Amino acid sequence: MNNEAINRISGHVVLGLSVFxxxxxxxxxxxxxLGRFNPSPDGDEGTAARxxxxxxxxxxxxxxxxxxxxxxRQPVKVAKRLIVPALALVAAFSTLYxxxxxx
Numbered sequence: 235m236n237n238e239a240i241n242r243i244s245g246h247v248v249l250g251l252s253v254f255x256x257x258x259x260x261x262x263x264x265x266x267x268l269g270r271f272n273p274s275p276d277g278d279e280g281t282a283a284r285x286x287x288x289x290x291x292x293x294x295x296x297x298x299x300x301x302x303x304x305x306x307r308q309p310v311k312v313a314k315r316l317i318v319p320a321l322a323l324v325a326a327f328s329t330l331y332x333x334x335x336x337x
Contacts (some may be wrong), residue, residue: 252289
């Protein structure tokens with residue numbers, strides 16, 4: 235595999251994992267708000283939290299692969315492909331912060 239193919243695949247993985255993490259957190263928040271999801275009172279975070287943690291963990295090597303194989307002669311193109319994943323992560327972590335601290 236050449237660098238371009240690795241970069242393309244890792245970019246898709248970064249996007250997919252970021253959106254997946256956001257959907258887990260936002261989905262659990264919506265369900266909790268509607269009363270269809272009650273977090274466990276004994277402190278167990280549940281499957282959704284474990285999947286979120288796994289997605290964030292897997293983002294590290296995928297992001298590193300994306301950045302290492304990027305064509306840095308075109309930095310704007312590299313940055314553009316990271317805008318949506320960054321916004322998804324901001325939404326996920328800000329929703330987590332809201333649910334843990336504000337609510």
